[in-house]
Amino acid sequence: MITVTKFGGSSVATAEQFKKIKNIIDADERRKVVVVSAPGKRFSGDSKVTDLLYLLSAHIRYGVDYTNIAKSIQERYEEIRDNLNLSFDVEKEFNKILADYKQGAGEEYLISRGEYLCAKLMAIYLGFDFVDAKDVMLFNYDGTINNDKTIEAIKSRFDESKSIVVPGFYGSYPTGEVMLFSRGGSDISGSIMAMGVGAVKYENWTDVSGLHMTDPKIVKNPCGIEEITYDELRELSYMGASVLHEETIYPIKDLNIPIYIKNTNAPEHKGTKICKTADDNSRVITGIAGKKNFTEFNVVKKMTAKKITVIRDALNVFEKFKVNVEHIPTSIDSFGVIVESKAVEKIVYDIILELKKINGVTSVEVDNNIALVAVVGRNMVLKPGISGSIFSIFGNNNINIKTIAQSTNELSIIVGVANQDFEKSIQAVYDAVNN
Ligand code: ASP
Numbered sequence: 033m034i035t036v037t038k039f040g041g042s043s044v045a046t047a048e049q050f051k052k053i054k055n056i057i058d059a060d061e062r063r064k065v066v067v068v069s070a071p072g073k074r075f076s077g078d079s080k081v082t083d084l085l086y087l088l089s090a091h092i093r094y095g096v097d098y099t100n101i102a103k104s105i106q107e108r109y110e111e112i113r114d115n116l117n118l119s120f121d122v123e124k125e126f127n128k129i130l131a132d133y134k135q136g137a138g139e140e141y142l143i144s145r146g147e148y149l150c151a152k153l154m155a156i157y158l159g160f161d162f163v164d165a166k167d168v169m170l171f172n173y174d175g176t177i178n179n180d181k182t183i184e185a186i187k188s189r190f191d192e193s194k195s196i197v198v199p200g201f202y203g204s205y206p207t208g209e210v211m212l213f214s215r216g217g218s219d220i221s222g223s224i225m226a227m228g229v230g231a232v233k234y235e236n237w238t239d240v241s242g243l244h245m246t247d248p249k250i251v252k253n254p255c256g257i258e259e260i261t262y263d264e265l266r267e268l269s270y271m272g273a274s275v276l277h278e279e280t281i282y283p284i285k286d287l288n289i290p291i292y293i294k295n296t297n298a299p300e301h302k303g304t305k306i307c308k309t310a311d312d313n314s315r316v317i318t319g320i321a322g323k324k325n326f327t328e329f330n331v332v333k334k335m336t337a338k339k340i341t342v343i344r345d346a347l348n349v350f351e352k353f354k355v356n357v358e359h360i361p362t363s364i365d366s367f368g369v370i371v372e373s374k375a376v377e378k379i380v381y382d383i384i385l386e387l388k389k390i391n392g393v394t395s396v397e398v399d400n401n402i403a404l405v406a407v408v409g410r411n412m413v414l415k416p417g418i419s420g421s422i423f424s425i426f427g428n429n430n431i432n433i434k435t436i437a438q439s440t441n442e443l444s445i446i447v448g449v450a451n452q453d454f455e456k457s458i459q460a461v462y463d464a465v466n467n
Pocket of ligand 1: 040041069070080082083146200201214215216217218219
Protein backbone atom coordinates (compact mmCIF):
# COMPACT_ATOMS: atom_id res chain seq x y z
CA MET A 33 0.00 0.00 0.00
CA ILE A 34 1.58 3.20 -1.21
CA THR A 35 0.97 6.78 -0.22
CA VAL A 36 2.20 9.44 -2.62
CA THR A 37 3.36 12.58 -0.82
CA LYS A 38 3.84 15.86 -2.63
CA PHE A 39 5.57 18.77 -0.93
CA GLY A 40 4.98 22.29 -2.22
CA GLY A 41 7.45 25.16 -2.51
CA SER A 42 7.19 26.47 1.04
CA SER A 43 7.63 22.91 2.39
CA VAL A 44 11.01 22.58 0.66
CA ALA A 45 12.20 26.18 1.06
CA THR A 46 14.88 25.55 3.71
CA ALA A 47 16.90 22.80 5.40
CA GLU A 48 14.57 23.11 8.40
CA GLN A 49 11.64 22.27 6.13
CA PHE A 50 13.56 19.27 4.73
CA LYS A 51 13.90 18.00 8.31
CA LYS A 52 10.16 18.28 8.86
CA ILE A 53 9.62 16.30 5.67
CA LYS A 54 11.93 13.56 6.87
CA ASN A 55 9.93 13.26 10.09
CA ILE A 56 6.71 13.05 8.10
CA ILE A 57 8.12 10.37 5.76
CA ASP A 58 9.60 8.37 8.65
CA ALA A 59 6.28 8.40 10.50
CA ASP A 60 4.54 6.18 7.92
CA GLU A 61 6.26 3.46 5.92
CA ARG A 62 3.66 3.69 3.16
CA ARG A 63 5.08 7.08 2.17
CA LYS A 64 7.35 5.67 -0.50
CA VAL A 65 6.83 8.13 -3.32
CA VAL A 66 7.83 11.75 -2.75
CA VAL A 67 7.18 14.51 -5.28
CA VAL A 68 8.70 17.94 -4.73
CA SER A 69 8.24 21.47 -6.02
CA ALA A 70 11.11 23.92 -6.36
CA PRO A 71 12.02 25.81 -3.17
CA GLY A 72 9.53 28.60 -2.54
CA LYS A 73 9.67 31.71 -0.37
CA ARG A 74 11.50 31.45 2.97
CA PHE A 75 10.00 34.66 4.30
CA SER A 76 7.65 37.31 2.99
CA GLY A 77 9.41 39.32 0.31
CA ASP A 78 11.64 36.37 -0.65
CA SER A 79 11.55 34.94 -4.19
CA LYS A 80 10.49 31.52 -5.39
CA VAL A 81 13.24 29.66 -7.24
CA THR A 82 10.91 29.13 -10.23
CA ASP A 83 10.38 32.89 -10.55
CA LEU A 84 14.13 33.45 -10.34
CA LEU A 85 14.67 30.88 -13.08
CA TYR A 86 12.25 32.73 -15.37
CA LEU A 87 14.19 35.89 -14.64
CA LEU A 88 17.47 34.14 -15.33
CA SER A 89 16.18 32.86 -18.63
CA ALA A 90 15.13 36.37 -19.69
CA HIS A 91 18.53 37.80 -18.66
CA ILE A 92 20.39 35.23 -20.74
CA ARG A 93 18.08 35.65 -23.72
CA TYR A 94 18.49 39.42 -23.80
CA GLY A 95 22.21 39.28 -23.19
CA VAL A 96 21.99 41.02 -19.80
CA ASP A 97 24.53 40.19 -17.07
CA TYR A 98 23.02 37.32 -15.15
CA THR A 99 25.79 36.42 -12.69
CA ASN A 100 24.01 37.72 -9.58
CA ILE A 101 20.75 36.04 -10.28
CA ALA A 102 22.42 32.73 -11.18
CA LYS A 103 24.42 32.96 -7.99
CA SER A 104 21.33 33.58 -5.86
CA ILE A 105 19.62 30.47 -7.29
CA GLN A 106 22.70 28.32 -6.79
CA GLU A 107 23.00 29.56 -3.22
CA ARG A 108 19.46 28.47 -2.37
CA TYR A 109 20.50 24.86 -2.97
CA GLU A 110 23.93 25.23 -1.40
CA GLU A 111 22.32 26.59 1.75
CA ILE A 112 20.07 23.54 2.05
CA ARG A 113 22.92 21.16 1.24
CA ASP A 114 25.30 22.71 3.77
CA ASN A 115 22.76 22.88 6.58
CA LEU A 116 21.99 19.20 6.08
CA ASN A 117 25.62 18.15 5.56
CA LEU A 118 24.89 16.50 2.25
CA SER A 119 27.44 15.77 -0.37
CA PHE A 120 26.25 17.08 -3.73
CA ASP A 121 28.13 19.30 -6.16
CA VAL A 122 25.55 22.04 -6.74
CA GLU A 123 28.00 24.25 -8.59
CA LYS A 124 28.89 21.57 -11.10
CA GLU A 125 25.23 20.71 -11.71
CA PHE A 126 24.36 24.37 -12.08
CA ASN A 127 27.15 25.05 -14.56
CA LYS A 128 25.99 22.12 -16.63
CA ILE A 129 22.43 23.47 -16.60
CA LEU A 130 23.61 26.88 -17.82
CA ALA A 131 25.76 25.31 -20.50
CA ASP A 132 22.87 23.10 -21.68
CA TYR A 133 20.57 26.11 -21.84
CA LYS A 134 23.02 28.15 -23.84
CA GLN A 135 23.35 25.25 -26.24
CA GLY A 136 19.62 25.32 -26.92
CA ALA A 137 18.10 23.06 -24.28
CA GLY A 138 15.09 25.42 -24.15
CA GLU A 139 13.44 27.57 -21.54
CA GLU A 140 11.22 24.80 -20.17
CA TYR A 141 14.33 22.75 -19.44
CA LEU A 142 15.90 25.65 -17.53
CA ILE A 143 12.75 26.35 -15.49
CA SER A 144 12.29 22.66 -14.66
CA ARG A 145 15.71 22.57 -12.99
CA GLY A 146 14.18 24.19 -9.91
CA GLU A 147 12.31 20.96 -9.16
CA TYR A 148 15.11 18.76 -10.53
CA LEU A 149 17.79 20.06 -8.14
CA CYS A 150 15.40 20.02 -5.22
CA ALA A 151 14.49 16.38 -5.88
CA LYS A 152 18.17 15.46 -6.20
CA LEU A 153 18.91 16.94 -2.77
CA MET A 154 15.79 15.41 -1.24
CA ALA A 155 16.66 11.94 -2.59
CA ILE A 156 20.13 12.12 -1.08
CA TYR A 157 18.76 13.42 2.22
CA LEU A 158 16.06 10.76 2.54
CA GLY A 159 18.25 7.99 1.11
CA PHE A 160 15.63 7.36 -1.62
CA ASP A 161 16.20 6.71 -5.33
CA PHE A 162 15.93 9.70 -7.67
CA VAL A 163 13.58 9.15 -10.61
CA ASP A 164 13.66 11.85 -13.26
CA ALA A 165 10.21 13.17 -14.19
CA LYS A 166 11.25 13.29 -17.84
CA ASP A 167 11.33 9.48 -17.85
CA VAL A 168 7.92 8.96 -16.23
CA MET A 169 5.62 11.90 -17.06
CA LEU A 170 5.07 11.43 -20.77
CA PHE A 171 3.17 14.04 -22.76
CA ASN A 172 1.36 13.59 -26.07
CA TYR A 173 2.04 15.94 -28.99
CA ASP A 174 -1.03 17.96 -27.97
CA GLY A 175 0.36 18.69 -24.51
CA THR A 176 -1.91 16.27 -22.62
CA ILE A 177 -0.47 13.42 -20.59
CA ASN A 178 -0.31 10.02 -22.26
CA ASN A 179 -1.78 7.99 -19.40
CA ASP A 180 -0.97 4.52 -20.72
CA LYS A 181 2.67 5.26 -21.49
CA THR A 182 3.07 7.19 -18.26
CA ILE A 183 1.67 4.38 -16.11
CA GLU A 184 3.88 1.87 -17.90
CA ALA A 185 6.95 4.07 -17.38
CA ILE A 186 6.16 4.59 -13.68
CA LYS A 187 5.63 0.85 -13.17
CA SER A 188 8.93 0.04 -14.84
CA ARG A 189 10.82 2.33 -12.44
CA PHE A 190 8.98 1.71 -9.20
CA ASP A 191 7.90 -1.26 -7.15
CA GLU A 192 7.03 -1.54 -3.48
CA SER A 193 10.55 -2.57 -2.53
CA LYS A 194 11.76 0.95 -3.40
CA SER A 195 11.29 4.48 -2.18
CA ILE A 196 11.68 7.28 -4.70
CA VAL A 197 11.79 11.05 -5.08
CA VAL A 198 10.43 12.57 -8.30
CA PRO A 199 10.64 16.23 -9.29
CA GLY A 200 7.24 17.82 -9.95
CA PHE A 201 6.12 20.32 -12.60
CA TYR A 202 7.60 18.70 -15.73
CA GLY A 203 7.77 15.69 -17.93
CA SER A 204 8.85 15.11 -21.50
CA TYR A 205 7.41 15.75 -24.93
CA PRO A 206 7.37 12.81 -27.39
CA THR A 207 10.58 14.23 -28.91
CA GLY A 208 12.30 13.86 -25.54
CA GLU A 209 12.46 17.56 -24.69
CA VAL A 210 11.44 18.75 -21.24
CA MET A 211 7.87 20.03 -21.09
CA LEU A 212 6.32 21.91 -18.18
CA PHE A 213 2.85 21.75 -16.71
CA SER A 214 1.29 25.15 -16.06
CA ARG A 215 2.34 27.06 -12.92
CA GLY A 216 1.61 25.19 -9.71
CA GLY A 217 1.72 21.97 -11.74
CA SER A 218 3.62 19.84 -9.21
CA ASP A 219 0.19 19.11 -7.75
CA ILE A 220 -0.64 17.37 -11.03
CA SER A 221 2.67 15.47 -11.00
CA GLY A 222 1.77 14.09 -7.57
CA SER A 223 -1.62 13.06 -8.80
CA ILE A 224 -0.17 11.31 -11.85
CA MET A 225 2.29 9.44 -9.64
CA ALA A 226 -0.62 8.35 -7.44
CA MET A 227 -2.38 7.05 -10.55
CA GLY A 228 0.77 5.33 -11.80
CA VAL A 229 1.62 3.47 -8.61
CA GLY A 230 -2.04 2.79 -7.73
CA ALA A 231 -1.69 4.68 -4.45
CA VAL A 232 -4.16 4.29 -1.59
CA LYS A 233 -3.89 8.00 -0.98
CA TYR A 234 -2.30 11.15 -2.29
CA GLU A 235 -1.08 13.55 0.37
CA ASN A 236 -0.54 17.11 -0.76
CA TRP A 237 1.61 18.82 1.87
CA THR A 238 1.54 22.60 1.96
CA ASP A 239 1.62 25.43 4.49
CA VAL A 240 -2.06 25.53 5.49
CA SER A 241 -4.02 22.96 7.45
CA GLY A 242 -6.41 22.07 4.67
CA LEU A 243 -9.18 23.97 2.98
CA HIS A 244 -11.15 26.71 4.63
CA MET A 245 -14.86 27.13 4.26
CA THR A 246 -14.25 30.49 2.67
CA ASP A 247 -11.46 32.93 1.86
CA PRO A 248 -9.55 33.91 5.05
CA LYS A 249 -8.73 37.23 3.38
CA ILE A 250 -12.44 38.08 3.59
CA VAL A 251 -13.67 36.21 6.68
CA LYS A 252 -11.47 36.11 9.77
CA ASN A 253 -10.52 32.56 10.83
CA PRO A 254 -13.08 30.66 8.79
CA CYS A 255 -13.61 27.09 9.91
CA GLY A 256 -11.85 24.28 8.11
CA ILE A 257 -13.39 21.71 5.79
CA GLU A 258 -12.76 18.14 6.94
CA GLU A 259 -14.20 16.36 3.93
CA ILE A 260 -15.14 17.56 0.46
CA THR A 261 -16.00 15.75 -2.76
CA TYR A 262 -14.04 16.15 -5.99
CA ASP A 263 -17.09 17.79 -7.58
CA GLU A 264 -17.56 20.29 -4.76
CA LEU A 265 -13.89 21.18 -4.93
CA ARG A 266 -14.16 21.76 -8.64
CA GLU A 267 -17.10 24.15 -8.16
CA LEU A 268 -15.25 26.04 -5.44
CA SER A 269 -11.97 26.25 -7.36
CA TYR A 270 -13.75 27.40 -10.48
CA MET A 271 -15.29 30.16 -8.43
CA GLY A 272 -11.99 31.37 -7.05
CA ALA A 273 -10.94 29.13 -4.15
CA SER A 274 -7.30 28.24 -4.69
CA VAL A 275 -5.50 25.43 -2.94
CA LEU A 276 -4.75 22.82 -5.54
CA HIS A 277 -4.01 23.21 -9.23
CA GLU A 278 -7.42 22.72 -10.82
CA GLU A 279 -6.27 19.78 -12.96
CA THR A 280 -5.06 17.81 -9.95
CA ILE A 281 -8.12 15.65 -9.56
CA TYR A 282 -8.44 14.34 -13.13
CA PRO A 283 -5.81 11.58 -13.03
CA ILE A 284 -7.19 10.06 -9.83
CA LYS A 285 -10.89 10.89 -9.78
CA ASP A 286 -12.02 7.72 -11.53
CA LEU A 287 -9.68 5.60 -9.45
CA ASN A 288 -11.23 7.15 -6.35
CA ILE A 289 -7.85 7.84 -4.75
CA PRO A 290 -8.47 10.35 -1.95
CA ILE A 291 -6.37 13.50 -1.70
CA TYR A 292 -5.41 14.82 1.72
CA ILE A 293 -4.36 18.45 2.06
CA LYS A 294 -1.92 18.52 4.95
CA ASN A 295 0.29 21.10 6.65
CA THR A 296 4.03 20.38 6.75
CA ASN A 297 4.30 22.78 9.68
CA ALA A 298 1.48 21.10 11.65
CA PRO A 299 1.48 17.46 10.55
CA GLU A 300 -0.78 16.30 13.37
CA HIS A 301 -3.65 18.44 12.05
CA LYS A 302 -6.19 16.30 10.16
CA GLY A 303 -6.32 18.62 7.17
CA THR A 304 -8.90 18.13 4.44
CA LYS A 305 -9.87 14.90 2.71
CA ILE A 306 -11.02 15.21 -0.92
CA CYS A 307 -12.82 12.16 -2.25
CA LYS A 308 -15.55 10.88 -4.55
CA THR A 309 -18.30 10.61 -1.98
CA ALA A 310 -18.21 11.95 1.54
CA ASP A 311 -20.01 10.32 4.47
CA ASP A 312 -20.31 13.41 6.60
CA ASN A 313 -23.82 14.86 6.19
CA SER A 314 -23.69 17.13 9.20
CA ARG A 315 -23.14 20.27 7.13
CA VAL A 316 -25.47 21.50 4.43
CA ILE A 317 -23.01 24.03 3.02
CA THR A 318 -19.45 22.92 2.40
CA GLY A 319 -17.90 26.12 1.14
CA ILE A 320 -18.49 29.65 -0.10
CA ALA A 321 -16.38 31.17 -2.88
CA GLY A 322 -16.80 33.86 -5.44
CA LYS A 323 -15.29 36.22 -7.95
CA LYS A 324 -15.78 39.83 -8.93
CA ASN A 325 -16.05 41.50 -12.31
CA PHE A 326 -18.68 39.78 -14.39
CA THR A 327 -20.95 41.31 -17.02
CA GLU A 328 -24.52 40.30 -17.71
CA PHE A 329 -26.18 40.88 -21.07
CA ASN A 330 -29.88 40.91 -20.38
CA VAL A 331 -31.76 40.03 -23.55
CA VAL A 332 -35.48 40.78 -23.75
CA LYS A 333 -37.44 39.05 -26.48
CA LYS A 334 -40.85 39.57 -28.06
CA MET A 335 -43.55 37.61 -26.28
CA THR A 336 -44.29 35.75 -29.49
CA ALA A 337 -40.72 34.79 -30.26
CA LYS A 338 -39.56 31.28 -29.41
CA LYS A 339 -37.27 31.43 -26.41
CA ILE A 340 -35.15 28.47 -27.47
CA THR A 341 -34.32 29.96 -30.88
CA VAL A 342 -33.48 33.34 -29.45
CA ILE A 343 -31.21 31.81 -26.79
CA ARG A 344 -29.49 29.67 -29.43
CA ASP A 345 -28.90 32.69 -31.68
CA ALA A 346 -27.63 34.74 -28.74
CA LEU A 347 -25.17 32.02 -27.73
CA ASN A 348 -23.93 31.88 -31.30
CA VAL A 349 -23.00 35.54 -30.97
CA PHE A 350 -20.83 34.77 -27.94
CA GLU A 351 -19.30 31.82 -29.72
CA LYS A 352 -18.49 34.02 -32.70
CA PHE A 353 -16.61 36.44 -30.42
CA LYS A 354 -14.95 33.47 -28.62
CA VAL A 355 -16.35 34.51 -25.26
CA ASN A 356 -16.88 31.81 -22.66
CA VAL A 357 -20.39 31.90 -21.20
CA GLU A 358 -20.56 31.33 -17.43
CA HIS A 359 -24.30 31.26 -16.69
CA ILE A 360 -27.60 31.78 -18.47
CA PRO A 361 -30.31 32.66 -15.96
CA THR A 362 -33.69 32.72 -17.71
CA SER A 363 -37.20 34.02 -17.16
CA ILE A 364 -40.25 33.94 -19.44
CA ASP A 365 -39.49 36.80 -21.79
CA SER A 366 -35.89 37.54 -21.05
CA PHE A 367 -32.68 35.80 -20.23
CA GLY A 368 -29.23 36.83 -19.10
CA VAL A 369 -25.87 35.81 -20.43
CA ILE A 370 -23.17 36.17 -17.81
CA VAL A 371 -19.55 36.38 -18.88
CA GLU A 372 -16.28 37.55 -17.36
CA SER A 373 -15.97 41.32 -17.84
CA LYS A 374 -12.41 41.13 -19.08
CA ALA A 375 -13.50 38.83 -21.91
CA VAL A 376 -15.84 41.47 -23.35
CA GLU A 377 -14.21 44.72 -22.28
CA LYS A 378 -13.33 45.80 -25.80
CA ILE A 379 -16.27 44.28 -27.64
CA VAL A 380 -19.35 45.09 -25.54
CA TYR A 381 -20.90 47.28 -28.22
CA ASP A 382 -20.18 44.83 -31.02
CA ILE A 383 -21.91 42.12 -29.01
CA ILE A 384 -24.92 44.32 -28.25
CA LEU A 385 -25.22 45.19 -31.93
CA GLU A 386 -25.17 41.53 -32.96
CA LEU A 387 -27.63 40.54 -30.24
CA LYS A 388 -30.05 43.26 -31.34
CA LYS A 389 -30.00 41.90 -34.89
CA ILE A 390 -31.46 38.58 -33.70
CA ASN A 391 -34.97 37.96 -34.88
CA GLY A 392 -37.34 38.38 -31.91
CA VAL A 393 -35.05 40.43 -29.66
CA THR A 394 -36.58 43.70 -28.48
CA SER A 395 -33.83 45.09 -26.24
CA VAL A 396 -30.44 44.31 -24.71
CA GLU A 397 -29.20 45.80 -21.48
CA VAL A 398 -25.77 45.41 -19.99
CA ASP A 399 -24.72 45.37 -16.36
CA ASN A 400 -20.96 45.26 -15.95
CA ASN A 401 -20.90 45.50 -12.19
CA ILE A 402 -21.55 41.96 -11.05
CA ALA A 403 -19.78 39.74 -8.54
CA LEU A 404 -20.77 36.09 -8.27
CA VAL A 405 -21.02 34.34 -4.92
CA ALA A 406 -21.14 30.53 -5.07
CA VAL A 407 -22.57 28.58 -2.18
CA VAL A 408 -21.51 24.97 -2.61
CA GLY A 409 -22.67 21.86 -0.78
CA ARG A 410 -23.33 18.24 -1.69
CA ASN A 411 -26.02 18.08 0.99
CA MET A 412 -28.06 21.03 -0.28
CA VAL A 413 -30.03 18.63 -2.46
CA LEU A 414 -31.26 16.87 0.69
CA LYS A 415 -32.58 20.01 2.29
CA PRO A 416 -35.83 21.51 0.94
CA GLY A 417 -36.03 25.29 1.06
CA ILE A 418 -32.28 25.80 1.10
CA SER A 419 -32.28 28.25 -1.85
CA GLY A 420 -34.93 30.34 -0.14
CA SER A 421 -32.99 30.52 3.07
CA ILE A 422 -29.82 31.50 1.23
CA PHE A 423 -31.58 34.29 -0.66
CA SER A 424 -33.07 35.61 2.57
CA ILE A 425 -29.55 36.03 4.00
CA PHE A 426 -28.95 38.62 1.26
CA GLY A 427 -32.27 40.33 1.96
CA ASN A 428 -31.65 40.44 5.70
CA ASN A 429 -28.35 42.15 5.06
CA ASN A 430 -29.76 44.68 2.61
CA ILE A 431 -27.83 43.23 -0.28
CA ASN A 432 -29.56 43.48 -3.61
CA ILE A 433 -29.54 40.23 -5.60
CA LYS A 434 -29.04 40.97 -9.28
CA THR A 435 -29.20 37.47 -10.66
CA ILE A 436 -29.45 33.85 -9.58
CA ALA A 437 -28.19 30.61 -11.10
CA GLN A 438 -28.45 27.15 -9.65
CA SER A 439 -26.69 24.08 -10.98
CA THR A 440 -29.12 21.33 -11.95
CA ASN A 441 -27.51 18.86 -9.56
CA GLU A 442 -28.03 21.41 -6.77
CA LEU A 443 -24.36 21.26 -5.91
CA SER A 444 -24.11 25.02 -6.06
CA ILE A 445 -26.26 28.11 -5.90
CA ILE A 446 -24.78 31.17 -7.52
CA VAL A 447 -25.92 34.62 -6.59
CA GLY A 448 -24.95 37.75 -8.49
CA VAL A 449 -24.52 40.96 -6.49
CA ALA A 450 -22.86 44.32 -7.16
CA ASN A 451 -19.05 44.20 -7.00
CA GLN A 452 -19.08 46.50 -3.97
CA ASP A 453 -21.32 44.06 -2.08
CA PHE A 454 -19.05 41.08 -2.69
CA GLU A 455 -17.11 40.85 0.58
CA LYS A 456 -20.18 41.75 2.62
CA SER A 457 -22.11 38.94 0.91
CA ILE A 458 -19.46 36.30 1.61
CA GLN A 459 -19.29 37.38 5.25
CA ALA A 460 -23.08 37.40 5.59
CA VAL A 461 -23.54 33.92 4.13
CA TYR A 462 -20.67 32.56 6.21
CA ASP A 463 -22.09 34.05 9.42
CA ALA A 464 -25.60 32.81 8.68
CA VAL A 465 -24.60 29.22 7.95
CA ASN A 466 -22.32 29.02 10.96
CA ASN A 467 -24.82 30.18 13.50
N1 ASP B 1 7.57 25.51 -9.06
C1 ASP B 1 6.44 25.61 -9.93
C2 ASP B 1 5.73 26.92 -9.70
O1 ASP B 1 6.18 27.75 -8.92
C3 ASP B 1 5.53 24.44 -9.86
C4 ASP B 1 4.95 24.14 -8.50
O2 ASP B 1 5.44 24.61 -7.49
O3 ASP B 1 3.99 23.38 -8.45
O4 ASP B 1 4.74 27.16 -10.33
